[in-house]
Amino acid sequence: MSKGMVNRVIVGADRIVKDAVINKIGTFNLAIISKKFRIPFYVAAPISTFDISSTSKRVKIEERDPTEVTHIGGKRITPEGVKVHNPAFDVTSLDYVEAIITEKGIIQSPDESKIENLSHH
Numbered sequence: 001m002s003k004g005m006v007n008r009v010i011v012g013a014d015r016i017v018k019d020a021v022i023n024k025i026g027t028f029n030l031a032i033i034s035k036k037f038r039i040p041f042y043v044a045a046p047i048s049t050f051d052i053s054s055t056s057k058r059v060k061i062e063e064r065d066p067t068e069v070t071h072i073g074g075k076r077i078t079p080e081g082v083k084v085h086n087p088a089f090d091v092t093s094l095d096y097v098e099a100i101i102t103e104k105g106i107i108q109s110p111d112e113s114k115i116e117n118l119s120h121h
Contacts, residue, residue: 001037009034011043014089016100018112020056021045021092033098040098047102052116061089 009030015022021043034041067086070076096114100107107114 001033001039006037006039010042010101012045013043013049015059016043016045016050016115017054017056017059018052018115019094020033020059021094021097021100022056022059022061022089023092025087025090028090028092028096030072031092035081035096040097042099042101043097044101047104047118050115050118052118056091058092059091061091063087 011021011023011027011030013021013023021027023043031041062087066086069084069086070078070082094110094112097110098108100110107118
């Protein structure tokens with residue numbers, strides 16, 4: 001991105017709520033970097049991914065097994081008692097999203113009202 005070799009970023013979504021996109025860990029990082037380099041950030045997801053009854057504050061993010069971080073090949077690589085935060089997903093605010101691409105069309109500059117309007121289609 002810093003070398004101008006990327007002109008668009010397109011990610012998927014596990015869930016889209018009124019104010020955010022929930023997707024695999026690292027998606028938010030891509031959104032931030034895209035914004036930094038003024039590269040449009042798109043989300044491609046089916047309508048079935050939308051949960052217009054919820055917001056990002058209500059979403060419980062799945063935590064993965066701490067041993068994914070504390071062990072390699074069954075052998076501990078961290079001291080006993082190390083606290084681990086190992087989320088499977090992250091939350092990306094719609095402020096970073098240029099558009100959401102669905103099988104029903106494209107939602108440009110998505111916001112809460114545009115997401116809620118999906119229920120009327």
